[in-house]
Amino acid sequence: MAKAKAPFWPDTETVLLDMDGTLLDLAFDNRFWLERVPAHYARAKGLSFDTALSDLRRQMQAVDGQLQWYCLDYWSQRLGFDLEAMKLEHRREIRMLPGIRDFLTELTTSGRQVAIATNAHPAVLALKLEETGLDQLVGRQYTAHDFGAAKESPRFWQALESEMGFDPATTLFADDSLAVLASARRHGIAHLCAVARPASNQPPRTISDFPAVEALPELGPVPPKL
Incomplete structure (x- = not known):
């Protein structure tokens, strides 16, 4: 598995994070x-x-x-x-993956634009935000249902970029879905990270197509934005 390193932080202005299997336990x-x-x-x-x-x-x-x-x-x-x-x-039974709360606190205080980008149904998103308090850590959440296209579709990324105004060349995106990461790569997202252990009750997967970590806290510490 190609281990994700963190030399990209100085070049990263925006961080987009999947929810289920990336921030929340897929179990x-x-x-x-x-x-x-x-x-x-x-x-x-x-x-x-x-x-x-x-x-x-x-x-x-x-x-x-x-x-x-x-x-x-x-x-x-x-x-x-x-x-x-x-x-x-x-x-x-809904819960965050280990270490995510501290990682998100560090990330959102680094001065970068941070948002959740999920395929989850709006009712599921609302339920999981209420249950975990993720919205208190990441104030912006976007679901594919808002844009009428799943993250696997180029239309999602076009709509999200238009909505947020991010630059793909200075954006990091993390997800447990390799199909979604491939879609983000086609859109030009510069920094991609696969989550190899999306469910706490399963062993990590072997991933070769993308840089990967077992869990997002391995990308820390997160330095302040220059």
């Missing part, structure tokens, strides 16, 4: 989509768990990388039950 979402949703779907349809999981994976693969993949409204309508209510039921 919550993995349990939700790989255990709770297929179990509920299996009961509703009279299927075995394995059959329900296989069916869900097939349906999700059909919209992989598209905004529908991340849309609670789309899946609630398609599956026939309220996914937002299910998320609310288990909200106490």
Whole structure:
């Protein structure tokens, strides 16, 4: 795995951060989509768990990388039950990855423009901000649903750049999704960082396509902007 170093800080004016798997522990979402949703779907349809999981994976693969993949409204309508209510039921399991609170405090006091850029549905974003207080650490949050295009799409990056006015040549973007990082690279984002351990209950992945860290605090200490 190509270890991400931090010589880019003097050249970095803007920092864009994914939320799930980058700032927040992806263990919550993995349990939700790989255990709770297929179990509920299996009961509703009279299927075995394995059959329900296989069916869900097939349906999700059909919209992989598209905004529908991340849309609670789309899946609630398609599956026939309220996914937002299910998320609310288990909200106490939402938590930050280790060291993120201190890292964000250091980052946001460095004088750089910092924002969360997520594919999460607005209701999910609001829930996770309320549960974790992330909005108290990073005051600007943008979801792909605001722009009508997932982060995998060039339209997302064009819209976000227009909204924020950042310069891709002086921007750092961190995400656990390699497809999203590839999209950011095509847009010209100069500094990219993959998160190799998005879920605390899983081992780190081996990543070769991008500089990577197990967790964002490895990019610290963050010096003040020159």
